[in-house]
Amino acid sequence: MSEQHSEKKKPDTRFATKLIHFGAEIDEHTGASSVPIYQASTFHHHDIFNPPVHDYSRSGNPTRQALEDYIALLEGGVRGFAFASGMAAISTAFLLFSTGDHVIVTEDVYGGTYRLLTTVLNRLGIESTFVDMTDFNAVKEALRSNTKAVFMETPSNPTLKITDIGEIAAWAKSHDLITLLDNTFMTPYHQRPIELGVDIVLHSATKFLGGHSDVLAGLAVAANDSLGRRLKQLQNGLGTVLGSQESWLLIRGMKTLQARMEHSERSARQLAEWLDSHPGVGRVYYPGLASHPRRDVHEKQSKGYGAVVSFDVGDGERAKEVLSRVKLPLVAVSLGAVESILSYPAMMSHAAMPREVRLERGISDGLLRYSVGLEDIGDLIADLDQALNG
Numbered sequence: 001m002s003e004q005h006s007e008k009k010k011p012d013t014r015f016a017t018k019l020i021h022f023g024a025e026i027d028e029h030t031g032a033s034s035v036p037i038y039q040a041s042t043f044h045h046h047d048i049f050n051p052p053v054h055d056y057s058r059s060g061n062p063t064r065q066a067l068e069d070y071i072a073l074l075e076g077g078v079r080g081f082a083f084a085s086g087m088a089a090i091s092t093a094f095l096l097f098s099t100g101d102h103v104i105v106t107e108d109v110y111g112g113t114y115r116l117l118t119t120v121l122n123r124l125g126i127e128s129t130f131v132d133m134t135d136f137n138a139v140k141e142a143l144r145s146n147t148k149a150v151f152m153e154t155p156s157n158p159t160l161k162i163t164d165i166g167e168i169a170a171w172a173k174s175h176d177l178i179t180l181l182d183n184t185f186m187t188p189y190h191q192r193p194i195e196l197g198v199d200i201v202l203h204s205a206t207k208f209l210g211g212h213s214d215v216l217a218g219l220a221v222a223a224n225d226s227l228g229r230r231l232k233q234l235q236n237g238l239g240t241v242l243g244s245q246e247s248w249l250l251i252r253g254m255k256t257l258q259a260r261m262e263h264s265e266r267s268a269r270q271l272a273e274w275l276d277s278h279p280g281v282g283r284v285y286y287p288g289l290a291s292h293p294r295r296d297v298h299e300k301q302s303k304g305y306g307a308v309v310s311f312d313v314g315d316g317e318r319a320k321e322v323l324s325r326v327k328l329p330l331v332a333v334s335l336g337a338v339e340s341i342l343s344y345p346a347m348m349s350h351a352a353m354p355r356e357v358r359l360e361r362g363i364s365d366g367l368l369r370y371s372v373g374l375e376d377i378g379d380l381i382a383d384l385d386q387a388l389n390g
């Protein structure tokens with residue numbers, strides 16, 4: 001920051017203002033209205049005895065740094081980190097643990113995280129137990145003498161099960177466990193886990209934070225300096241960093257986070273209520289519905305219900321019919337974009353899960369997951385109506 005600029009101390013602001021005035025929105029050198037893309041791998045040492053702040057882009061890049069400070073500010077943590085993907089962020093965070101350590105993980109964790117734990121980290125001797133985190137006793141019973149962490153995801157995917165973040169974080173703290181939470185579905189606009197006692201917040205920024213289906217990225221935020229230092233060492237050591245072009249694109253997308261989330265959530269509520277009263281639709285999963293299990297817990301810890309609605313159309317045949325008939329949403333893996341995205345968990349995100357396990361978790365052959373975008377909700381409902389009615 002230039003002298004002149006740093007004297008103008010930022011007033012204490014609300015979330016929408018922070019999204020725009022996050023500290024690096026004006027380039028200190030030129031006054032440019034966006035963070036410059038520092039497309040450089042290394043930095044000249046003008047004075048060999050006083051190395052520059054950034055000396056090599058794996059260890060630190062000013063564009064990435066702006067993004068890392070931005071997400072730390074939004075989540076209310078002390079330090080942020082940007083990674084090449086959500087899985088790069090999650091993998092890096094899990095390497096805080098060592099051979100012989102045990103972690104407790106929510107049973108309906110993101111498929112990639114499940115795969116990481118069961119095919120990679122298990123080989124390194126990091127053990128995991130998957131539990132239904134809506135059942136606090138099940139979490140407590142999973143504790144072992146070598147347990148080091150609890151990994152949460154709420155609402156979970158795709159049946160939007162609700163974990164009580166504060167309850168589990170407080171219990172974990174009393175046993176000296178590190179708590180990690182995948183906040184991809186809610187974003188810091190709706191839910192700020194660090195305020196509820198969580199130690200590390202993780203994101204697939206590929207989804208709502210980026211918001212335009214055009215960047216693959218991951219973010220992590222540490223709640224305290226010691227975890228911040230450990231994550232920094234891992235990020236630099238593993239080299240799982242996000243490039244500067246991608247960092248810039250992500251910052252660009254994040255500025256409209258609140259505007260997008262508000263619009264999509266309003267539409268998602270309408271869609272969920274419409275689906276709930278549709279005769280051709282079975283169960284509807286959306287935390288905003290009065291009937292949603294543990295809605296009260298969700299409302300205690302989140303400011304909104306998000307933009308993802310899952311619903312059961314009966315069986316696999318009918319699900320495929322609906323998928324082939326919709327004309328507006330992208331039929332794809334992923335979520336959280338300006339365009340609506342309709343996915344089929346049984347054949348996409350949860351295809352690798354054994355069918356019995358999948359059914360046990362409510363991920364039936366007729367389950368569809370709708371991520372509501374920014375289109376006119378009347379058009380989206382009319383389109384889904386024609387698809388459901390054939």
Ligand SMILES: *Cc1c(COP(=O)(O)O)cnc(C)c1O
Nearest residue numbers: 085086087110182184204206217
């Ligand atoms: C997509 C997703 C991930 C993985 O992120 P990538 O950016 O695809 O690597 C992790 N967690 C959740 C909840 C996701 O939806």
